[in-house]
Amino acid sequence: MAEGRSPFRRPPTMRDVSRLAGVSPMTVSRTLADPGLVSQETRARVLAAVAQLGYVPDRGAGGLSSRRTGFVALIVPTLTNPNFADTAAGLTQAMRPRGYQPLIGVTGYSVSEEEVVVRAMLSRRPDAIVVSGMQHSPATRDLLARAGVPVVEIWDRPKAPVDRAVGFSNYEVGRLAARTLIGLGATRIAGLGPERTGDVRDFRGEERLRGLRDGLGQAGLPDDRILHHGRAAGAFAHGAEAMAELLRRGGAEAVFLVSDISAFGALMECRRRGVQVPEDVQILGFGDIEIGRQCVPRLSTIAVDATEIGHRTGRLLLGLLDGEADLPNAIDLGFRLVLRDSTAPR
Amino acid sequence: MAEGRSPFRRPPTMRDVSRLAGVSPMTVSRTLADPGLVSQETRARVLAAVAQLGYVPDRGAGGLSSRRTGFVALIVPTLTNPNFADTAAGLTQAMRPRGYQPLIGVTGYSVSEEEVVVRAMLSRRPDAIVVSGMQHSPATRDLLARAGVPVVEIWDRPKAPVDRAVGFSNYEVGRLAARTLIGLGATRIAGLGPERTGDVRDFRGEERLRGLRDGLGQAGLPDDRILHHGRAAGAFAHGAEAMAELLRRGGAEAVFLVSDISAFGALMECRRRGVQVPEDVQILGFGDIEIGRQCVPRLSTIAVDATEIGHRTGRLLLGLLDGEADLPNAIDLGFRLVLRDSTAPR
DNA sequence: GCTTGCGTTGGTATCGGTACCATGGTTCCC
DNA sequence: GGGAACCATGGTACCGATACCAACGCAAGC
Numbered sequence: 244m245a246e247g248r249s250p251f252r253r254p255p256t257m258r259d260v261s262r263l264a265g266v267s268p269m270t271v272s273r274t275l276a277d278p279g280l281v282s283q284e285t286r287a288r289v290l291a292a293v294a295q296l297g298y299v300p301d302r303g304a305g306g307l308s309s310r311r312t313g314f315v316a317l318i319v320p321t322l323t324n325p326n327f328a329d330t331a332a333g334l335t336q337a338m339r340p341r342g343y344q345p346l347i348g349v350t351g352y353s354v355s356e357e358e359v360v361v362r363a364m365l366s367r368r369p370d371a372i373v374v375s376g377m378q379h380s381p382a383t384r385d386l387l388a389r390a391g392v393p394v395v396e397i398w399d400r401p402k403a404p405v406d407r408a409v410g411f412s413n414y415e416v417g418r419l420a421a422r423t424l425i426g427l428g429a430t431r432i433a434g435l436g437p438e439r440t441g442d443v444r445d446f447r448g449e450e451r452l453r454g455l456r457d458g459l460g461q462a463g464l465p466d467d468r469i470l471h472h473g474r475a476a477g478a479f480a481h482g483a484e485a486m487a488e489l490l491r492r493g494g495a496e497a498v499f500l501v502s503d504i505s506a507f508g509a510l511m512e513c514r515r516r517g518v519q520v521p522e523d524v525q526i527l528g529f530g531d532i533e534i535g536r537q538c539v540p541r542l543s544t545i546a547v548d549a550t551e552i553g554h555r556t557g558r559l560l561l562g563l564l565d566g567e568a569d570l571p572n573a574i575d576l577g578f579r580l581v582l583r584d585s586t587a588p589r
Numbered sequence: 590m591a592e593g594r595s596p597f598r599r600p601p602t603m604r605d606v607s608r609l610a611g612v613s614p615m616t617v618s619r620t621l622a623d624p625g626l627v628s629q630e631t632r633a634r635v636l637a638a639v640a641q642l643g644y645v646p647d648r649g650a651g652g653l654s655s656r657r658t659g660f661v662a663l664i665v666p667t668l669t670n671p672n673f674a675d676t677a678a679g680l681t682q683a684m685r686p687r688g689y690q691p692l693i694g695v696t697g698y699s700v701s702e703e704e705v706v707v708r709a710m711l712s713r714r715p716d717a718i719v720v721s722g723m724q725h726s727p728a729t730r731d732l733l734a735r736a737g738v739p740v741v742e743i744w745d746r747p748k749a750p751v752d753r754a755v756g757f758s759n760y761e762v763g764r765l766a767a768r769t770l771i772g773l774g775a776t777r778i779a780g781l782g783p784e785r786t787g788d789v790r791d792f793r794g795e796e797r798l799r800g801l802r803d804g805l806g807q808a809g810l811p812d813d814r815i816l817h818h819g820r821a822a823g824a825f826a827h828g829a830e831a832m833a834e835l836l837r838r839g840g841a842e843a844v845f846l847v848s849d850i851s852a853f854g855a856l857m858e859c860r861r862r863g864v865q866v867p868e869d870v871q872i873l874g875f876g877d878i879e880i881g882r883q884c885v886p887r888l889s890t891i892a893v894d895a896t897e898i899g900h901r902t903g904r905l906l907l908g909l910l911d912g913e914a915d916l917p918n919a920i921d922l923g924f925r926l927v928l929r930d931s932t933a934p935r
Numbered sequence: 936g937c938t939t940g941c942g943t944t945g946g947t948a949t950c951g952g953t954a955c956c957a958t959g960g961t962t963c964c965c
Numbered sequence: 966g967g968g969a970a971c972c973a974t975g976g977t978a979c980c981g982a983t984a985c986c987a988a989c990g991c992a993a994g995c
Binding site: 602603604614615618619622646647648649650651652653654655656 | 982
């Protein structure tokens with residue numbers, strides 16, 4: 244009764260700890276931040292008081308004072324795509340041991356939503372910002388540039404980065420796809436990506452298809468089978484729908500899909516219709532997600548190491564935040580062709 | 590030059606806005622928090638100043654003062670499993686429009702890591718905590734109970750919840766799996782889950798297998814084909830490895846796997862070995878992830894609505910945070926059997 | 936005309952930490 | 966033996982917002 248609304252007592256503060264340990268709050272702060280600064284004996288007393296009270300420091304208050312929040316904003320189109328989930332995991336793995344907490348924002352591939360999310364992130368004063376892609380609204384670009392903290396654009400290779408970049412060229416991925424499928428003997432080559440519905444666009448996927456188109460053009464092949472069809476990227480159903488549409492239009496000897504997720508959907512659609520892969524149609528995906536390695540036939544793909552993008556971004560940021568000099572402005576992690584069972588020379 | 594380390598100027602504060610608009614900081618605060626409290630004319634001037642300066646409020650400072658941070662901690666085993674990614678999306682969708690920011694922590698199915706993550710979350714003073722499962726270390730349970738904010742345990746149905754719960758009974762999922770496979774005419778029934786390596790355990794998966802075992806026992810069937818084999822849950826390879834092991838041991842007529850991810854891996858392993866599904870072996874999964882709907886044959890599964898778990902949790906929390914009374918302590922969302930093509934009566 | 940009350944605005948204290956500077960006590964060394 | 970150098974600790978002023986209360990002007994009410 245006396246305690247009132249029972250579970251809602253307030254957590255102990257540093258002041259409480261300091262009183263119990265018989266020292267000043269500053270000494271508690273030092274004990275926790277840099278134990279080497281206090282004497283062995285004092286440290287023991289403080290830590291005992293911390294344990295007894297179950298004290299957990301308030302990093303919000305600490306951040307206000309020190310101007311370092313320990314947040315790293317990570318803005319991705321979706322977490323449902325394992326590529327981005329892996330990048331998030333890689334970044335977390337690299338930065339959490341050093342006390343940084345990722346703050347994840349999801350845009351759903353929408354440019355306007357990205358702006359909203361960036362604003363929400365900025366209100367938390369992150370120590371660094373990681374954002375997918377290089378295509379932003381002017382307002383978003385401005386927000387990022389003025390944020391006053393390191394900004395890393397990932398999963399792309401911007402010509403004019405806001406600040407830093409870690410990724411690869413999506414356009415060159417598309418060109419490699421063209422060369423690869425041509426090299427495998429195909430001449431009727433298709434490219435499948437999602438529809439653009441207003442503000443919702445997969446810019447990087449479009450860039451890969453642009454590379455494919457140019458690659459085909461340079462080889463003197465027609466690019467009339469490049470389709471933007473079906474719902475937004477990141478859903479298996481997209482690939483199935485797009486492949487169905489392609490077959491309706493006469494099919495192709497080889498198909499490049501903007502993501503392995505779609506490629507898997509396409510593969511299954513072929514199976515449902517009795518279209519043999521790779522005999523009747525070859526399928527090449529992008530991203531190298533685990534499903535592609537497990538499914539039958541295994542998916543040929545242009546692989547990027549999503550986890551490594553997270554790692555490298557994390558290490559770059561740690562260097563930047565430690566004030567190291569001579570850190571690269573852009574890291575190109577490249578990509579590599581992995582031919583498995585959904586393609587075969589003919 | 591004069592500007593110094595150029596991009597690192599400090600963002601404008603409410604004080605800057607107030608000076609530009611010719612009002613007090615309090616009026617700026619009110620304009621942003623509850624515009625109805627200021628006159629039309631003042632509001633216009635303040636908003637103009639906000640826009641001109643590109644002011645973004647510091648919610649860390651605001652939280653310190655108001656004791657409401659706007660954070661909701663969400664602690665999950667992994668984001669790579671689409672089930673949890675969907676729950677995260679559902680929770681975000683429900684709470685972000687009201688200004689709450691999810692703070693995602695990933696435990697990797699480790700009990701000790703969960704404690705570390707909970708502590709990290711608590712240091713951000715979230716307004717609410719959402720945590721997967723009901724099995725925690727005593728220290729974690731204590732931290733949660735003393736946090737002084739609403740706690741929701743999800744994806745389970747705890748007998749003694751820390752506070753609230755939104756989920757379903759994993760044990761009953763297992764029993765339904767047993768009844769289902771028996772009803773389809775199988776007598777040699779297997780259950781496959783991951784190994785427990787020390788501190789890393791999938792408690793909910795184990796619970797589903799326990800339900801299966803009891804279900805088999807009650808029907809007088811042997812439970813000697815319940816295997817814990819292969820790497821941790823959440824990887825497709827797990828299902829493939831476990832299925833390979835099962836086949837090595839003589840196989841089964843029907844198999845229940847603790848997750849659709851594993852079930853898909855198992856399905857592909859069968860394909861590689863020329864084992865026909867469902868003719869030679871029936872496969873039943875759990876979770877109803879999209880791959881299972883797209884693959885061939887389509888996966889039979891016991892479905893739960895992961896997104897809805899996030900939604901309902903979000904709505905419950907909004908009610909709790911608004912101080913509504915008469916909110917349920919536990920919400921059981923249940924599950925349902927979805928028979929597709931990987932099972933068939935024999 | 937003076938009180939009452941509302942709508943609008945401002946002042947001050949405070950949230951829980953950390954930066955920065957000051958202090959007292961030792962040790963070291965020429 | 967006296968001062969520099971250092972170690973361990975404390976005091977004070979913030980960080981950037983909001984809660985709370987006071988005060989102002991003006992209209993309504995008696």
